[in-house]
Amino acid sequence: MTEDFKGYRSPALDVLRRFGAGVWSEVTVTTRDSVLEGLILPRTETADPYHLVLKLPTGYNIGIHHENVKNIVVKGRREAHYKIPEKEFPVSPDKPSVVLLGTGGTIASRLDYRTGAVIPAFSPGELYGAVPELADICNLTTKKIFGIFSEDMCSDHWKPLAEEVARVVEEGADGVVIGHGTDTMHHTASVLSFMLQDLPVPVVMVGSQRSSDRPSSDAAINLISAVYAAGHGPIAEVMICMFGPTSDQYNLLHRGTRVRKMHSSYRSTFRTLGAVPLAMVEHGKVTILDKTYRPRDRSRRLKLDTRFEDKVTLLYFYPNMQPDIVDALVDQGYKGIVIAGTGLGHVNRKLNPSLKRAIDKGVHVCMTVQTLWGYAQMYVYDTGRDLLELGVIPCANMLPETAFSKLSWVLGHTDDPDQVREEMTTPIAGEITPREPPNGYLVFQGGVPEVQEFIKRIPK
Amino acid sequence: MTEDFKGYRSPALDVLRRFGAGVWSEVTVTTRDSVLEGLILPRTETADPYHLVLKLPTGYNIGIHHENVKNIVVKGRREAHYKIPEKEFPVSPDKPSVVLLGTGGTIASRLDYRTGAVIPAFSPGELYGAVPELADICNLTTKKIFGIFSEDMCSDHWKPLAEEVARVVEEGADGVVIGHGTDTMHHTASVLSFMLQDLPVPVVMVGSQRSSDRPSSDAAINLISAVYAAGHGPIAEVMICMFGPTSDQYNLLHRGTRVRKMHSSYRSTFRTLGAVPLAMVEHGKVTILDKTYRPRDRSRRLKLDTRFEDKVTLLYFYPNMQPDIVDALVDQGYKGIVIAGTGLGHVNRKLNPSLKRAIDKGVHVCMTVQTLWGYAQMYVYDTGRDLLELGVIPCANMLPETAFSKLSWVLGHTDDPDQVREEMTTPIAGEITPREPPNGYLVFQGGVPEVQEFIKRIPK
Numbered sequence: 001m002t003e004d005f006k007g008y009r010s011p012a013l014d015v016l017r018r019f020g021a022g023v024w025s026e027v028t029v030t031t032r033d034s035v036l037e038g039l040i041l042p043r044t045e046t047a048d049p050y051h052l053v054l055k056l057p058t059g060y061n062i063g064i065h066h067e068n069v070k071n072i073v074v075k076g077r078r079e080a081h082y083k084i085p086e087k088e089f090p091v092s093p094d095k096p097s098v099v100l101l102g103t104g105g106t107i108a109s110r111l112d113y114r115t116g117a118v119i120p121a122f123s124p125g126e127l128y129g130a131v132p133e134l135a136d137i138c139n140l141t142t143k144k145i146f147g148i149f150s151e152d153m154c155s156d157h158w159k160p161l162a163e164e165v166a167r168v169v170e171e172g173a174d175g176v177v178i179g180h181g182t183d184t185m186h187h188t189a190s191v192l193s194f195m196l197q198d199l200p201v202p203v204v205m206v207g208s209q210r211s212s213d214r215p216s217s218d219a220a221i222n223l224i225s226a227v228y229a230a231g232h233g234p235i236a237e238v239m240i241c242m243f244g245p246t247s248d249q250y251n252l253l254h255r256g257t258r259v260r261k262m263h264s265s266y267r268s269t270f271r272t273l274g275a276v277p278l279a280m281v282e283h284g285k286v287t288i289l290d291k292t293y294r295p296r297d298r299s300r301r302l303k304l305d306t307r308f309e310d311k312v313t314l315l316y317f318y319p320n321m322q323p324d325i326v327d328a329l330v331d332q333g334y335k336g337i338v339i340a341g342t343g344l345g346h347v348n349r350k351l352n353p354s355l356k357r358a359i360d361k362g363v364h365v366c367m368t369v370q371t372l373w374g375y376a377q378m379y380v381y382d383t384g385r386d387l388l389e390l391g392v393i394p395c396a397n398m399l400p401e402t403a404f405s406k407l408s409w410v411l412g413h414t415d416d417p418d419q420v421r422e423e424m425t426t427p428i429a430g431e432i433t434p435r436e437p438p439n440g441y442l443v444f445q446g447g448v449p450e451v452q453e454f455i456k457r458i459p460k
Numbered sequence: 461m462t463e464d465f466k467g468y469r470s471p472a473l474d475v476l477r478r479f480g481a482g483v484w485s486e487v488t489v490t491t492r493d494s495v496l497e498g499l500i501l502p503r504t505e506t507a508d509p510y511h512l513v514l515k516l517p518t519g520y521n522i523g524i525h526h527e528n529v530k531n532i533v534v535k536g537r538r539e540a541h542y543k544i545p546e547k548e549f550p551v552s553p554d555k556p557s558v559v560l561l562g563t564g565g566t567i568a569s570r571l572d573y574r575t576g577a578v579i580p581a582f583s584p585g586e587l588y589g590a591v592p593e594l595a596d597i598c599n600l601t602t603k604k605i606f607g608i609f610s611e612d613m614c615s616d617h618w619k620p621l622a623e624e625v626a627r628v629v630e631e632g633a634d635g636v637v638i639g640h641g642t643d644t645m646h647h648t649a650s651v652l653s654f655m656l657q658d659l660p661v662p663v664v665m666v667g668s669q670r671s672s673d674r675p676s677s678d679a680a681i682n683l684i685s686a687v688y689a690a691g692h693g694p695i696a697e698v699m700i701c702m703f704g705p706t707s708d709q710y711n712l713l714h715r716g717t718r719v720r721k722m723h724s725s726y727r728s729t730f731r732t733l734g735a736v737p738l739a740m741v742e743h744g745k746v747t748i749l750d751k752t753y754r755p756r757d758r759s760r761r762l763k764l765d766t767r768f769e770d771k772v773t774l775l776y777f778y779p780n781m782q783p784d785i786v787d788a789l790v791d792q793g794y795k796g797i798v799i800a801g802t803g804l805g806h807v808n809r810k811l812n813p814s815l816k817r818a819i820d821k822g823v824h825v826c827m828t829v830q831t832l833w834g835y836a837q838m839y840v841y842d843t844g845r846d847l848l849e850l851g852v853i854p855c856a857n858m859l860p861e862t863a864f865s866k867l868s869w870v871l872g873h874t875d876d877p878d879q880v881r882e883e884m885t886t887p888i889a890g891e892i893t894p895r896e897p898p899n900g901y902l903v904f905q906g907g908v909p910e911v912q913e914f915i916k917r918i919p920k
Contacts, residue, residue: 055717149843151806183803184779206739224709263835263901264804291547313785316776316800318864319644320614326772328788340776344724376723383609404778441723442902443733 007043012052012066016040016114019072022329029054030071031064033152049106061217078270089124089137096174096231098129101158101164102144102177103180103188113132119180127447131220138174138231150181151208153188159306160196160238161188165203166304175202175230182207182269183260185240189256193216193238193429197303201296203238204230209267218243218267225251225281234285235278235293237429255290257402257431260372274373274397274436293431307412312336314369314404317347326354331362335415336407339392339401345369345376351416352390364420366393366407368400373441391417393424396432408429467503472512472526476500479532489514490531491524549584550595554692556634557596560587560692561624562604563617564641564649571713590678597693597744598634602728610641610667614647615868619766620649622655622874624762633714635690637664637683641719642667642729645700649716650865653698653889657763661756662776663698664713678703679729685711685741695738695747695753697762702730710742715750717862717891720832734833734857734896752890767872772796775862776830777807783814790817795875796824796867800860801853805836806843807828812850814902819851824880826853826867833901853884856892866891 004022005013021027023042027051028035038054040069041061047053053062122139134140146157169207180188189205195201206226208219226241238256245252245268254272263269272278280287311334315325317343329337335356341347345367347355359365367376367387376394378384388394395403403424410423427433465473481487483502488495489512498514501521507513511523527619540886584600593598605624605904606617625636640648649665656663666686668679686701698716705712705728714732723729732738739749771794775785779802789797797818801807805827809817819825826845827836836854838844848854855863863884887893 082883094751132803148810149806149841151777151779151843152803152808152810156793184805187779204879226918260805261831262833264829264831264837265899268901270832310780310782313781314776314778316860317611319611319647320770321773322770329785330790332784333787338808342611343641343721346609347797348612349558350607350612370723371721371724371729373722374726374729377724381609383611400776401778408780413788441726441728449807460622 006401008052009049010082014076015052015066015069015072016452019069019074020434021074022070022077023067024077025074026076027054028075029064029069030073030075031068033068036062036064041228054285062215071159085134087125087129087138089128094292095138096143097139098175098177099168100142100166100179100227101161102142102372103146103153103161103178104148106198116276127223129161131223131277133220134222135403137227140227145167148181149284150188152186153184154243155308155310155346158188158195159190159308162192162304162306165192165265166197166268166302169199169201169302173201175204175227176196177226177230178203178205180205182209185227186256186261187401187405188265189238189254189259190399190431191308191409193431194258194406195304195306195308196238196451197305197428198331199238199294199302200300201236202230204233205240205256206242207240209243209265209269216267222251225384228284229253229279229281229286230357231288232284233279234282234296236287236296237294239278240270241281243267244280247273250280252277253279255293255430257429258399258433260399260401267456273399273440275430275433276437279327281448292308304412305409307409309335309411310409312338312408312411314340314400314405316400317342317351319348321348321351323354326351326358330354330358330361334363335350336366336411338366338368338395338407340368340370340401341376342370344374344380344384345389345394346381348381350385352386355387355392356390359451362417362419364393364411364416364424365391365408366395366403366424368395368398368403370400372399372427374436393421395424398431399437402431467507468512469509472509473722474595475512475526475529475532478531479534481532481534482537482580484537485534486536487514488513488533489524489529490809491528492530493528496522497526515901523676523713540565542795547585547589549588550601551599553600557599557601557632557636558687559633559688560602560637560638560639561621562611563606563621563638564608564610575919576746589684589904590685593680593684594687597684600687603628608647610643610644611917615770618648618651618655619768621763622652625652625656626762629659629661629762631901632637632663635687635693637686637690638665640665642702646716646719646721646730647696647865648716649700649719649864650859650891651768651869653716653891654847654866654869655764655766655768655890656698658760659698659754659762660695660758660760661696662690664693665700665716666687667700669703669725669729669836670887675747675883677753678778682711688744689713689739689741691743691908692744693739694748694756695746697738698756699738700730701741703727704740705731708811710740713739713741714735715890717889718859718893720771721859724840732900733859734900735890735893736897736900750855765869765873767869769795769868769871770857772798772864772868772871774798774800774860775845776800776860777802779808781808781811783811786811786814786818790814791823792821792825796826796871798826798828798855798860798867800828800830800862801836801869802830804834804840805838805847805854806841807847809843809846812846815852822875822877823852824853824867824877825909826855826863826865826884828855828858830860832859853881854896855884857896858891 004021025040038056041053204226210217240254244250262271274287278290375397378394466483485500498516501513561771670677702713704710722731736749740749835857838854
């Protein structure tokens with residue numbers, strides 16, 4: 001009966017066996033500290049072997065270390081497929097309307113109780129069953145645009161997604177939430193920041209680093225905060241709403257052009273770079289941290305522009321780079337190259353003839369910094385000045401990925417070198433900022449007390 | 461007489477004019493807070509227009525905001541070339557011997573007082589004149605290997621540099637310091653970490669983010685700490701010794717394979733990623749922060765291995781990447797590709813046929829994560845498992861630049877796929893760690909009090 005222990009390995013497996021419990025057992029677990037009632041959940045193939053996972057009657061899942069288990073009493077066993085109770089989403093005329101667009105990625109999930117597979121919960125009724133708080137916030141409707149892994153996102157997806165956002169905004173939504181896999185969420189956020197100009201309402205991207213069948217999932221808190229920011233928040237920009245650092249008490253809203261995924265697995269992976277996040281969201285409250293945001297204004301007219309050039313690439317410089325790489329890109333017909341250079345925006349001198357050849361052939365070459373923080377300042381050294389003279393466009397503190405999105409979008413409109421330079425060096429969505437605040441390096445730090453301290457110091 | 465105001469622009473220029481002072485004037489400046497004596501220094505073309513820079517009799521340069529200047533009395537003017545007083549470096553038999561190898565980059569400098577150009581001070585006598593503390597630490601000898609911008613570093617430099625380190629260690633040096641431009645210092649550090657196996661003594665790389673003619677230069681403190689760590693420190697690894705965060709009271713020693721330049725201009729730009737720094741250096745004291753270091757042991761025999769494959773590249777993945785990029789690299793004869801993938805180590809599915817073609821042709825493909833923090837965990841999702849099945853080698857938490865250095869070095873030895881995989885997944889210089897400490901994400905934070913607090917919690 002190996003199915004009964006799906007995903008469990010020793011030593012957690014030994015504990016289940018000792019007490020005659022298994023997956024789907026309804027149990028009372030006595031730990032060193034407390035007595036817990038719930039349902040033993042299956043684990044994924046990649047889970048650690050030390051924890052039992054228990055679904056509590058509240059729907060929250062917790063992990064219990066095998067060494068903390070004193071006793072398990074089995075009260076019964078669920079046999080049938082489990083399904084989140086689907087309830088009709090209550091509609092109230094005094095609540096804002098929010099549309100949730102699905103592209104893939106896990107927001108809320110339900111478990112298939114036989115296979116242990118995670119099945120995304122997506123209809124309003126399912127989401128309401130999984131996260132009942134949503135009904136207190138807004139009238140929610142959902143639409144699945146596509147369901148893909150986020151690394152497969154490309155211009156064929158970005159264009160219809162931007163068009164769909166424009167459509168639902170046009171139709172009167174008070175805010176839009178986009179469910180998205182986290183891996184490339186910031187790439188999509190930067191693309192949408194350029195495709196969706198002059199937004200009248202918030203567009204909030206959200207996902208989760210740990211799906212809702214796992215202990216300490218961030219799915220519910222992220223979704224609640226995103227829906228709140230979309231329906232009630234004052235910021236009409238493309239944003240990412242994800243878990244705040246070092247605390248599970250709040251989320252942060254990051255500007256779509258200044259955010260990056262910085263950890264492959266942590267929940268607090270999304271960080272605003274070279275600036276502070278736009279706002280904090282907690283307990284039905286949006287606290288502004290950066291006053292430069294564009295305010296919500298229903299009368300503003302959204303400008304949709306989805307033109308996009310696919311022959312653009314991002315070249316990450318390393319010392320020992322050979323010029324044949326640049327030559328090959330030009331020969332493959334690439335029209336734009338964003339370099340992530342070293343230091344203030346440099347490459348080795350032996351690339352210069354190839355870069356000159358590229359620019360002479362009409363390829364647009366932009367420079368960003370691979371330090372991620374700080375500015376390309378190419379006038380400081382001879383080597384940088386030589387690149388400027390060749391026609392390389394310095395992109396100040398635009399993030400490399402954002403510069404890739406912007407150059408692809410700009411080259412969708414124009415091939416004129418002067419206009420490309422003008423557009424790349426003029427910020428239109430906060431992608432270049434005049435200076436980095438002292439607390440903009442590395443992270444916006446700290447738990448809630450530090451954030452509160454920071455908020456106190458914001459000039460009124 | 462525009463030369464008299466070299467580099468000054470309004471409003472600082474107006475203040476100099478008002479009081480009849482200029483560059484090279486010996487002056488007494490009365491500010492709001494104090495009275496300062498010194499020499500007005502020229503400024504660089506990129507300097508801000510708000511500050512006067514004064515060289516104090518101690519040799520320290522300070523910037524004075526133009527609004528704080530109450531009065532300037534001109535006492536004289538230096539006409540001749542200025543030169544740091546060159547003194548004979550005192551030799552003492554009870555001090556360790558340290559060899560400083562120069563590759564370029566500014567450590568200490570003197571100013572050409574006519575042109576305002578910064579001329580590196582480098583002979584032991586010059587360094588002693590500029591930074592007299594050095595003579596209290598060690599018996600210093602210096603050797604210039606080459607003088608280049610660090611972005612021009614390539615295998616033609618890494619090999620002779622490693623050979624020179626091996627030679628001076630062989631000849632009995634108690635420690636080696638390498639002066640290096642900061643832009644690619646961490647690339648060189650990772651290359652040397654592989655080329656120099658089983659070091660018996662410390663090899664400490666150092667540079668400065670602000671040259672010593674500028675206010676708040678980090679040149680002297682970095683050099684003093686690096687020389688101390690080389691001559692007296694207990695860690696026999698390739699390290700980077702640079703400015704600590706948020707304080708000018710200490711330096712940090714970073715392991716050569718786990719460090720990265722993270723800000724284009726800040727002094728506290730070098731950060732250990734996914735771990736804590738090896739040690740803190742302050743006031744002639746090395747405090748260990750990570751006990752996994754290799755201890756100094758003069759009897760250990762250094763193994764020098766400089767074989768290096770130049771046809772290796774680093775491919776920074778972005779969504780919308782087209783397979784023709786991978787095809788072009790293979791067709792150019794590249795033998796190794798390190799991918800910096802999204803999330804847990806992914807690329808879009810349309811690259812898979814091209815990656816299969818590459819691997820079938822004998823190209824070695826490794827996966828790292830572009831989040832920089834966290835691990836490639838390619839077995840979690842189908843997409844990652846597909847890449848593993850194609851033969852992509854997962855590199856755990858090896859930094860992308862470190863993986864580039866290591867793959868270049870490994871392919872210098874072998875072309876056998878099994879051996880390449882074995883070597884890439886087995887750490888030999890701390891480039892992969894079994895886990896990330898809770899305080900290893902983003903930064904080792906804080907000023908000295910926080911560091912002290914952290915030190916208290918290190919298990920004895």
